[in-house]
Amino acid sequence: MVESQTNETADQVRLAFAVGARSYVISLNKRGDVGGQIRITEAGKLLVDRALTRAVMPQSGLALTP
Structure with a gap:
């Protein structure tokens, strides 16, 4: 699991995180x-x-059925 930040506005939800050198x-x-x-x-x-x-x-x- 990596540390992440979230931000929410009236129109969008935003998720930001980094893995290694990539953001x-x-x-x-x-x-x-x-x-x-x-x-x-x-x-x-x-x-x-x-x-x-x-x-x-x-x-x-796509759903599994018994």
Whole structure:
């Protein structure tokens, strides 16, 4: 488990944590459309900065049945 920080606004929840030299920030929408943002940096260099998908996969067939 790594130490993490959270921050919440009316529209988003944000999670920030580091693993080794990489820092991760994940933001998720609380209102409106499904979505969010992911940002990954390492040693001050931006590796990833993009929006999360706005599509939700159908969940049928994924649940375990007795």
